[in-house]
Amino acid sequence: MPTFTLAELANLTNCQLDGEYDCAVHSVASLPSAQTGQLAFLNTKDFRQYLPDTKASAVILKPGDAKNCPCNALITSNPSLAYAKAAEALHPLPKKSPGIHPSAVIGSDTNIDPSVAIGPHCTIGDKVVIEAGVNIGPNCIIEDHCHIQQDSRLLANVTLLNQTRLGQRCLIHSGAVIGSDGFGLADDDGKWVKIPQLGRVVLGNDVEVGAGAAIDRGALDDTILADGVKLDNQVHIAHNVRIGEHTAIAAGVGIAGSSIIGAHCMVAGMCGINGHIELADHVHISGMTAVTRSIQQAGRYTGTIPIMSHRTWRKNFIRLKQLDDITRRLEKLENSSS
Amino acid sequence: MPTFTLAELANLTNCQLDGEYDCAVHSVASLPSAQTGQLAFLNTKDFRQYLPDTKASAVILKPGDAKNCPCNALITSNPSLAYAKAAEALHPLPKKSPGIHPSAVIGSDTNIDPSVAIGPHCTIGDKVVIEAGVNIGPNCIIEDHCHIQQDSRLLANVTLLNQTRLGQRCLIHSGAVIGSDGFGLADDDGKWVKIPQLGRVVLGNDVEVGAGAAIDRGALDDTILADGVKLDNQVHIAHNVRIGEHTAIAAGVGIAGSSIIGAHCMVAGMCGINGHIELADHVHISGMTAVTRSIQQAGRYTGTIPIMSHRTWRKNFIRLKQLDDITRRLEKLENSSS
Amino acid sequence: MPTFTLAELANLTNCQLDGEYDCAVHSVASLPSAQTGQLAFLNTKDFRQYLPDTKASAVILKPGDAKNCPCNALITSNPSLAYAKAAEALHPLPKKSPGIHPSAVIGSDTNIDPSVAIGPHCTIGDKVVIEAGVNIGPNCIIEDHCHIQQDSRLLANVTLLNQTRLGQRCLIHSGAVIGSDGFGLADDDGKWVKIPQLGRVVLGNDVEVGAGAAIDRGALDDTILADGVKLDNQVHIAHNVRIGEHTAIAAGVGIAGSSIIGAHCMVAGMCGINGHIELADHVHISGMTAVTRSIQQAGRYTGTIPIMSHRTWRKNFIRLKQLDDITRRLEKLENSSS
Structure with missing residues (x-):
């Protein structure tokens, strides 16, 4: 693994260095477990x-914590970002050798750059284009007419x-499935007839899929994720959804068909988003909310229900079906007392 | 791709044609993007x-929209169904060549029809039966004693x-797992002992799995999905569940063990259905409901909570734990004022 | 399949036998479908x-049911546990031959015990250690530096x-992904920068993953599941979660980053557990609750909403946003009437 001086890291992470310029670090570690030669963050x-x-x-760390730091300090208003950059420099992802x-x-008629690495047991279809620097893990399947731009990375079993x-630079994690059929069904007098799913999935640059x-x-038209969209594990995106730039969606979220999600949104875990609706930019949704x-x-x-003891819940939640009645009775009392 | 005249399509889709019988169309497209030679639907x-x-x-389109149609019209009371049939005719799924x-x-002792196509890196176990016209995508695993009837289709990585x-004619999408162990555990004084899962999964005809x-x-007995059941992505069906004909279950739904779902039900996304309960036929459940x-x-x-601004939520949802108290106080006031 | 006498089974399952010691059974079946030579349980x-x-x-069966039993009875206070042990003896999991x-x-520099079975199309990385008795199904991927202890079992496509x-003795079901990157992102002025995920996943003995x-x-530090933890299908465990011994987590649950779950907890299906929180030992969470x-x-x-007819729901749930107002109006009436 590479080694960096603190001067180099300060430069790389845009931090102010309070300490020894030529102190060398070789790896990152958490604050309680870090040892000499390691970089931590607070x-x-x-x-x-x-x-x-x-x-x-x-x-x-942040400026306010510098006075309590017993060692060299790299000071910034955004420690997470500085840490991300330092950790990436110190622990670069191992790239497989080309081949x-x-x-x-x-398959036939493919266009695969010589710098591409493709692992064991992969199945690549016809007319696939794979650009320079792409890294494809073992047991991946890439069907006909797919196109993967530069430096994207598929882990195992994608x-x-x-x-x-x-x-470019997309990162697709194991077990992800991209381009499956949407759930399109027509009702033929009580029996379902499949509606062919003929569009594509198009991911922008720097998209991560969990x-x-x-x-x-x-x-018919495409499902589109714009540049910088980040999806966590087990997210479901239905047909014709469009997601704006740099929106982050946490694990287990489901987005139903044809909805349009703005840019820079944050959707916490296990939310469900209805079909055919629109979310503006910079919308934040709390976990387990039904949008x-x-x-x-x-x-x-x-729209999250706060957790409570089962006993408290049983006593109170029976009243939910009486809310309208409760309100009307209150109104009646108000009228009689006025 | 095949080309059809409108007369042929009207016949195929059971529509009334208002326009040129011999006009040829070669593909479908959405209403705003369609060009000459294409068929759209409204x-x-x-x-x-x-x-x-x-x-x-x-x-x-529907009869009421025909007067505003600037081109040939195929008129029907069920445009989705007519479109599904036309799209399937114009865009037939590519079938792999047998082999x-x-x-x-x-494996050994298999019975695989010569018309079956099996893709690269598949693993087929012993005593497997695969009937005519079945299409199995790359990297699929079909373990011992499985039986796949005519014209079913497994996409990649099933x-x-x-x-x-x-x-017959089942369609199983990538990443699906059928026949995994149920979550059966016996409590041995605080430690879990696995209960062997010895039944099977049996799917009827025309079942789709997302x-x-x-x-x-x-x-012990089987998990059974009847003819025409449609499951969307990431649905979880626990052991011994039984689902009736033509029930459609949207993405992310989980059904716990031994529950019996009726025919022609529709369960919207991300619902959870308890174990050991029964749903009648023609039950519709709204999204994210706990059944x-x-x-x-x-x-x-x-049983869905409506979404609201976080501020409104914070102010109101603290009251949920007071509902019983609120109701009792209201009753007291009512009694004192009567 | 092996055959056992009831005397042997009574001994194996710690039951009291009321009946013929030398009666032989060869398999288990459900009470209504069982035939001569089969063992059922109630x-x-x-x-x-x-x-x-x-x-x-x-x-x-339990002591209280023995008087109604028309055949031999194996009597115990915990029929599930006795059944689990008997079923495992009568239906041992088929083990693949070593090789x-x-x-x-x-890969290179691996240490794979000669008793290990590895199926078709597996990809095993460098410096992997696989101990005696491990069984790895077809199309599995085991990346560099993994270590699998004795008698663990990976089904197909793990x-x-x-x-x-x-x-030791872990059981990992098909489609499971262990060791994927956590969802770690730093905000660089509206764009997400990936935080490298450098820790591991460490599972104890007897862990089952759905x-x-x-x-x-x-x-940085590890995600840790202690001995005897059981996860059902499609569970999501985020980075740095720690789960205590013999905790069982049902299908579709998501646990966000850095949370610590106690021992002997039971989390029902489709719950969401926030990040950075702690659950004590022996906590039970009802289904679809947001923790x-x-x-x-x-x-x-x-924190589950009870299901109701859509009509009842529509009438009552509009009132949820008025709960604070309702409460204040009630207080006002109370004050004026006192």
Whole structure:
């Protein structure tokens, strides 16, 4: 692994260095476990207790914490960001050597750059284009007419169905399925008839897709995730959804068909978003909320039930079906007392 | 791709043709993007605005929209159904040529029809039966004693655990797992002991299973999905569940063990259905509802919290734990004022 | 399959035998379907109706049911546990013969015990250690530096990302992904920068992971599941979560980053557990509950909305946003009437 001086890291992370310019660090570690030669960071107050006794060679922290730092300090208003950059420099992702493993099966009329690495047991379809620097893990399937742009990375066991397009520097985690059929059904007198799903999935640059996530192809037009969209594990994106730039969606969220999510939104875990609705830019949704309608204004929205003891719940939640009656009885009393 | 005249399509889709019988169309497209030679459809009022300016050669629509159609019209009371049939005719699913890819590993005592196509890197177990016209995508696993009936189709990366049975014309999407163990545990003084899961999964004809869905085998008797059941992505079906004909279950729904779902039900996304309960036929459940009890009557049922601004939520939802108290105080006032 | 006498089974399951010591049984079956030579069990009152007419050779049941048993009885206070042990003896999991399938690709510097079975199309990375008796199904991927301890079992299509550690006798179901990246992002002025995920996943002994489950590696320190933890299908465990011994988590649950779950907890299906919170030992959470805060006391907790007809819901749930106002109006009336 590479080694950096603190001067180099300060430069790289845009931090102010309070300490030895030529002190060398070789790896990152958490504040309580770090040793000499390691870099730690302090972001949340939970970890502040570990600062005075840390054995790290340097700590990335906010200006207000610098006075309590027992070692070299890299000072910034955004320790998470500085840490992300330092950690990436110190722990670069191992890249496989270019080349196609002999057990991989490659279709006809493909255009695969010589710098591409393709792992064992991959199945690559016909007319697939894979640009320079792409890294494809073992047991991946890339169907006909897919196009993967420069430096994207598929981990093990990723499935791209036909015609899927990935931008540059995308990162797709294991078990993800991109380009599956949307759930399009027509009712033929009580029996379901499948509506062919003919669109594609198109991902922009720097999109990350979590383990086990599923993104359905469009019914006719495409399902589109813009640059910088980040999906956590097991997210479901239905057909014809469009998601704006740099929106982050946490694990287990489901977005129903044809909804349009703005840019810079944050959707917490296990929310469900109805079909055919629109969310403005900069909308934040709290976890496990049912987004049942469009939201025109930036801001935070919630529909989560607070947890309580089962006994408290049983006593109170029986009243939910009486709420309308309760309100009407209250109105009656108000009228009689006025 | 095949080309059809409008006379042929009208016949195929059971529509009334208002226009040129011999006009040829070669593909479908959405109303705003369609060009000459393409067929569009108008189903929801959202798209009505695009009708007057469409460049499609023909549009499938309801009788009431025919007067505003600037081109040939295929008129029907059910445009979705007519569109599904036309799209399937114009865009037939590409079938792989019969044959077993040399990289596939095939067990002993199998009975695989010569018309079957099996893709690269598949693993087929012992005593597997695969009937005529079945199409198995790359990297699928079909364990011992599975039986797949005519014309079923497994996309890439599907796993069928041992003894799974698929009916005719089933469609299984990537990442789906059918026949996994149910979550059966016995409590041995605080430690869990696994209860062997010995039943099977049996799917009827025309069942569709979405990407990443998981259907557990029965503990002793079988888990059964009847003809025409449709599961969307990431649905979870626990052991010994039984689902009636033509029930459609949207993405992210979980059904706990031994529950019995009626025929022609519709369960919207991310609902959870308790174990050991029964739903009658024709029950519709709104999204993200917890189905905590049996439902004997057809109809629509809901338990979704409406989304609101976080500020409104914080102010009101603290009161949920006071509901019983609020009701009792109201009763007291009512008694004192009467 | 092996055959046992009732005397042997009584001994094995710690039951009291009321009947023929040398009666032989060869398999288990449900109470209504069992035939001569089969063993059934009666645990829940739902099945009591089938006892008088059962054709089983023996039934495992509680003392109170023994008087109605028409055949041999194996009597115990915990029929589920006795059944689990008997079923495991009568239906042992088939073990593949030791050996590495020639289509599997094995990395360098591995340490794989000769008793290990590795199925077709597996990809095993460098420096992997696999101990005696481990069974790895077809199309699995085990990346560099993984370590799998004795007698663990991976079913088909399991992915272990680099450095994952499994204890003894773990059971990992198809489609599971262990060691995927956590969802760590730093905000760079509206754009997300990935925080490298450098920790591992470490599973104790006897851990079971359901189909399609995803367990993320730690950001720096490890994600840890203690001995005997059981995860059902499609569970999501985020980075740095720690789960205590013998906790069982049902299908579709998501646990956000850095939360600590106690020992012997039970989390019902589709709950969401916030990040950075702690649950004490022996906490039980009802299905679909949002666990929004730490819980210090053992007991049952709930936040589930009861299902109701859509009509009842529409009338009452509009009032949820008025709850604070309702309460204040009630207070006003109370004050004016006192």
